[in-house]
Amino acid sequence: MVQTVIEPTSAGDVSATRDLYIKAYRFMLLARVLDDKLASLYRAGKILGGVFLGRGQEALSVSIGVGLRERDIFAPLIRDMAGRLAFNESVLDAARTFLGSSLGPMRGRDGNIHRGRPKEGQLAMISHLGAMISVVNGGLFARRMRGIKGTVGVACCGDGSTSTGSFHEAMNQAAIEKLPLVMVVADNQYAYSTPTERQFACRSLVDRAVGYGIPGYEVDGTNLTACLNVVGEAIARARAGEGPQLVVANLLRLCGHGEHDDAQYIEPKLKASDLGRDCMKLAEAYLTQQSWADAATLSKWRAEAVQKVEEATAAAQREPGPDPFAENYWAALSTENLLEGNE
Amino acid sequence: MSITYLEAIREAQAKALRDDPRVFIYGQDVGAFGGAFKATKGLAKEFPGRVLDAPIAEDAMAGLAIGAALEGMRPILEMQFADFSTVAFNQIVNQAATMFWRTNISCPITVRLPCGGTAGGGPFHSQTMEAIYAHYPGLVVLTPATVEDAYSMLLEAVAIDDPVIFCEHKFLYYHLKADSLPTEALPVGKARIARVGRDLTLVTYSAMVHESLAAADELLSEGWEVEVVDLRSVKPLDTDTVIASVARTGRLLCVGEAWPWGGVTAEVITRVVCEGYDLLDAPPQRLNAKDTPVPYHPNLWSAHRPTARSIAAAARKVLQR
Numbered sequence: 001m002v003q004t005v006i007e008p009t010s011a012g013d014v015s016a017t018r019d020l021y022i023k024a025y026r027f028m029l030l031a032r033v034l035d036d037k038l039a040s041l042y043r044a045g046k047i048l049g050g051v052f053l054g055r056g057q058e059a060l061s062v063s064i065g066v067g068l069r070e071r072d073i074f075a076p077l078i079r080d081m082a083g084r085l086a087f088n089e090s091v092l093d094a095a096r097t098f099l100g101s102s103l104g105p106m107r108g109r110d111g112n113i114h115r116g117r118p119k120e121g122q123l124a125m126i127s128h129l130g131a132m133i134s135v136v137n138g139g140l141f142a143r144r145m146r147g148i149k150g151t152v153g154v155a156c157c158g159d160g161s162t163s164t165g166s167f168h169e170a171m172n173q174a175a176i177e178k179l180p181l182v183m184v185v186a187d188n189q190y191a192y193s194t195p196t197e198r199q200f201a202c203r204s205l206v207d208r209a210v211g212y213g214i215p216g217y218e219v220d221g222t223n224l225t226a227c228l229n230v231v232g233e234a235i236a237r238a239r240a241g242e243g244p245q246l247v248v249a250n251l252l253r254l255c256g257h258g259e260h261d262d263a264q265y266i267e268p269k270l271k272a273s274d275l276g277r278d279c280m281k282l283a284e285a286y287l288t289q290q291s292w293a294d295a296a297t298l299s300k301w302r303a304e305a306v307q308k309v310e311e312a313t314a315a316a317q318r319e320p321g322p323d324p325f326a327e328n329y330w331a332a333l334s335t336e337n338l339l340e341g342n343e
Numbered sequence: 344m345s346i347t348y349l350e351a352i353r354e355a356q357a358k359a360l361r362d363d364p365r366v367f368i369y370g371q372d373v374g375a376f377g378g379a380f381k382a383t384k385g386l387a388k389e390f391p392g393r394v395l396d397a398p399i400a401e402d403a404m405a406g407l408a409i410g411a412a413l414e415g416m417r418p419i420l421e422m423q424f425a426d427f428s429t430v431a432f433n434q435i436v437n438q439a440a441t442m443f444w445r446t447n448i449s450c451p452i453t454v455r456l457p458c459g460g461t462a463g464g465g466p467f468h469s470q471t472m473e474a475i476y477a478h479y480p481g482l483v484v485l486t487p488a489t490v491e492d493a494y495s496m497l498l499e500a501v502a503i504d505d506p507v508i509f510c511e512h513k514f515l516y517y518h519l520k521a522d523s524l525p526t527e528a529l530p531v532g533k534a535r536i537a538r539v540g541r542d543l544t545l546v547t548y549s550a551m552v553h554e555s556l557a558a559a560d561e562l563l564s565e566g567w568e569v570e571v572v573d574l575r576s577v578k579p580l581d582t583d584t585v586i587a588s589v590a591r592t593g594r595l596l597c598v599g600e601a602w603p604w605g606g607v608t609a610e611v612i613t614r615v616v617c618e619g620y621d622l623l624d625a626p627p628q629r630l631n632a633k634d635t636p637v638p639y640h641p642n643l644w645s646a647h648r649p650t651a652r653s654i655a656a657a658a659r660k661v662l663q664r
Contacts, residue, residue: 106446118446123413133406134406135407135413137406138409166403166434169398176398333505
């Protein structure tokens with residue numbers, strides 16, 4: 001009943017394990033390359049508003065994306081490029097939203113990480129991230145009412161969002177309703193500049209699961225194998241009808257809160273600790289050690305990722321921005337006859 | 344047969360549940376208990392699995408409704424008191440209200456807010472919230488004043504593809520009665536002339552319609568004929584009907600139970616002055632609750648909100664200019 005994604009028990013499982021690991025790694029790589037490109041474009045003055053990277057959090061993020069299926073629901077956090085791409089987002093959607101193309105899913109109305117396609121299961125986050133969890137609950141609740149089975153929802157947040165009232169309300173709600181929610185908390189040691197000792201006083205955020213009456217798992221967020229296992233198992237348990245699951249990953253953000261932030265506040269000793277290891281480098285070492293990829297293969301994969309990213313960002317930069325006179329940008333209701341004049 | 348404002352709200356929800364499988368009701372104590380005011384009495388039994396108790400978590404209640412609406416459902420949320428919706432404010436104004444504009448996907452939720460003062464309610468069970476919700480783009484805000492409107496506008500709220508804040512007034516729940524439920528109604532967005540008159544336009548909504556009608560009776564004995572406009576919905580606001588009335592009377596008084604700063608009465612006066620200044624024979628006036636929390640004691644409470652007597656006094660000032 002409980003399935004683990006990776007933990008080969010027989011020879012036949014090895015190739016499935018390898019294939020999943022490689023698939024996950026390549027989405028991590030694509031996300032890292034895209035994030036790096038967006039950072040460059042930001043520094044070149046080509047992106048207005050914030051740029052928020054997932055550097056250091058790709059192993060955790062991608063484990064969600066590869067664990068989800070079509071029709072599942074995903075409410076990412078701002079560092080989930082890898083998970084978004086592995087779930088169902090296109091590089092072009094991401095590029096268009098950061099670069100303000102009117103052809104992207106948000107059409108210039110909202111930007112950067114505030115993108116999504118709710119009809120395809122990607123929720124478009126508001127900035128108050130804890131508020132997304134109960135929206136995932138609502139989607140799952142509706143599906144149960146309509147007799148749709150076998151889908152799950154994943155909501156993501158950092159250590160900071162766990163302090164909000166909406167986090168608590170939504171976790172308690174999911175537990176009461178026994179919804180197939182997987183809550184993934186990336187404890188990256190800082191909420192913007194605030195360290196965890198000013199954020200919570202429990203031993204680990206995973207201890208909160210006990211209070212909600214749901215299972216909780218703690219995982220090394222720098223280790224792709226561990227993330228695939230733990231997140232995969234949590235998703236499988238939720239999908240099997242075992243109710244909400246909490247996953248808390250320990251890791252370190254390897255960049256500022258956004259690209260405007262030099263993150264001088266991050267303790268050097270944390271950077272030097274196991275938490276500060278780069279999940280990409282660890283994954284590459286593991287691929288090499290397992291003989292699943294050699295240096296030439298790794299650089300070929302990187303070149304392919306770079307090609308995809310360059311094509312998408314070049315295309316998005318050529319596209320028109322929104323024209324305030326071209327469509328009705330000033331209608332906040334879908335019911336036209338209830339709109340007031342915008343004189 | 345006679346039906347109260349509260350029963351009309353229950354009947355509208357029963358009809359919505361009966362006619363549309365996408366409808367469900369979620370709120371504190373709405374299930375077997377039937378709601379704090381019994382607005383969902385018997386519905387959990389009649390519609391199993393579709394009238395559900397929520398934990399005391401207004402933020403998560405609203406979030407769940409929004410998520411369900413994105414999946415094609417038509418949730419009705421009952422906030423036990425309008426005052427408690429402040430806990431869900433973020434979900435309503437930042438999540439539901441921005442959804443269509445940001446994503447091009449509509450968010451059809453109906454949020455029922457039992458509003459307004461009753462004697463003894465005190466600061467946290469008496470508030471009227473229409474002004475702050477109307478301030479945000481992306482919301483429809485309804486304020487029914489009659490049994491007929493409570494019924495027809497709630498059904499319309501559920502049918503509207505956008506988030507609707509349905510402000511039902513607790514003071515009207517039990518004592519306001521009608522002979523039967525309506526079979527046809529004015530659409531949302533149209534104001535109603537509740538009483539015809541030629542000397543003063545009195546624009547109001549919700550429970551203040553009835554105080555205003557009583558004031559108009561009093562003023563008639565002094566020879567003044569007051570026209571009372573019931574806005575019905577404060578967003579959208581039917582400026583045309585208001586201005587057409589002011590064109591007939593030349594005088595304007597706006598009355599609301601909400602606090603004075605900003606709000607519906609200020610909005611109505613602004614629109615009339617900006618679009619119909621030349622129609623006015625006297626400076627327009629407004630009357631609101633006092634700018635304090637809503638008091639508990641009946642003596643204080645009845646002096647805090649506008650009443651027929653204070654409305655008549657305010658009207659005389661406009662009429663005698």
